[in-house]
Amino acid sequence: MIVEQRDYHVYTGKLPELVRLYESEGIPLQTEILGSLVGAFTTDVGALSTYTTLWRYESYGEREEKRARLQADERWQEFLRKVQPLMHTQQNRILVPTSFSPLR
Numbered sequence: 001m002i003v004e005q006r007d008y009h010v011y012t013g014k015l016p017e018l019v020r021l022y023e024s025e026g027i028p029l030q031t032e033i034l035g036s037l038v039g040a041f042t043t044d045v046g047a048l049s050t051y052t053t054l055w056r057y058e059s060y061g062e063r064e065e066k067r068a069r070l071q072a073d074e075r076w077q078e079f080l081r082k083v084q085p086l087m088h089t090q091q092n093r094i095l096v097p098t099s100f101s102p103l104r
Contacts, residue, residue, distance in 0.1 A: 003095040004055045014086040
């Protein structure tokens with residue numbers, strides 16, 4: 001099992017718009033294709049104007065297959081055209097649970 005952490009730093013003042021678009025359009029489509037959303041978060045302290053999601057996959061292979069399906073979906077491409085102008089940078093990390101992690 002792996003967890004993918006996706007961090008999006010958005011332009012100052014644009015976080016509420018990005019969160020609104022993800023809530024109404026992005027997350028429903030992502031959960032349809034990707035499946036296991038662990039959580040979606042904004043930052044209160046530290047790097048502000050950051051939107052973070054955590055996605056659970058059984059393997060790298062499952063992640064690659066599902067991410068490819070999402071990228072190929074025209075509805076996702078339409079959504080990206082709306083949110084990409086709001087984003088400044090993106091960072092992804094793959095998290096591997098420890099032997100004592102509740103999410104194993």
